[in-house]
Amino acid sequence: MSTNITPPPMPAQPPQPGKKSHTNAYIIGGAAIIAAVVIATGIAVSGRSDDTAKPQPTVTVTETVEPEATVEEDTAAATDQNADAKVGEKARNGGAVVKVTKVAEADTIALAGVRKAAGADAKYVVLQTVVSNEGKASMDLTCSLPIANALIDDQGRRFDTIEDLYDVAGNPECNAQLQPGFDDEMKFVYRVPKDAVVTTWEFSEYDLENEVTPTLVNLT
Incomplete structure (x- = not known):
């Protein structure tokens, strides 16, 4: 008697993935990578845009312009500079006090009794003055130059007195010492161009040791 043996059934094979499934996976993965790149690029661009768009601080520069001086201000300044004294007022420099009493012009003057033409x-x-000695020592007005002086015109030119002022009629003699506490009349004489317009007289007490700022007398 023969026995038929039936072999057990073979286990079923798992289904193999198809090509379509692989393709879908590749598409999905590629899309994810592209999306990541786009997002990263957008962030970077956004960052640069923010930096570019960042407002910069505004700097305001204010320039101050000094107003130009007017003619009136310039004239006032010049007047103030020459306002130490006027004709008829006493002006002081050190121990010398001088009052100009009169300013005159002449074609001739008397020198040592003789008329001399300009x-x-x-x-x-001719400046007629009264000089007062309020210093501590005597003054020789006509010979030893105790008072340095100059006549100034409207062009800024400076003129010295003529020589031998002691020969001018009415002036103190040479070596006539004006003592402290006394005064004397004194004429300062200058020879200038015919068309000169004098404006100022400058004087200072003569001092060999120190620099002295002169006093100005307005003659206009």
Whole structure:
């Protein structure tokens, strides 16, 4: 008697993935990578845009312009500079006090009793003054130059006195010492161009040791 043996059934094979499934996976993965790149690029661009768009601080520069001086201000400044004294007022410099009492112009003057002409293109300017010695020592007004002085015209030109002021009629003699506490009349005489317009007289007490700022007398 024969026995038929039936072999057990073979286990079923798991289904193999198809090509379509692989393709879908690749598409999904590629899309994810592209999305990540786009997002990263957008962030970077956004960052640069923010930096570019960041407002910069505004700096305001204010320039101050000084107003120009007017003619009136310039004239006032010049007047103030020459306002130490006027004709008829006492002016002081050190121990010398001088009052200009009169300013005169002449074609001739008397020198040592003789009339001397200024010349065709010149004139004499005579300052009549009273000099007071309020210092500590005597003054020789006509010989030893106790008072340094200059006559100034409207062009800024400076003129010295003529020589031998002791020969001018009415002036103190040479070596006539004006003692402290006394005063004397004194004429300062200048020879200047005919068309000169004098404006200022400058004087200072003579001092060899120190620099002295002169005093100005307005003659206009």
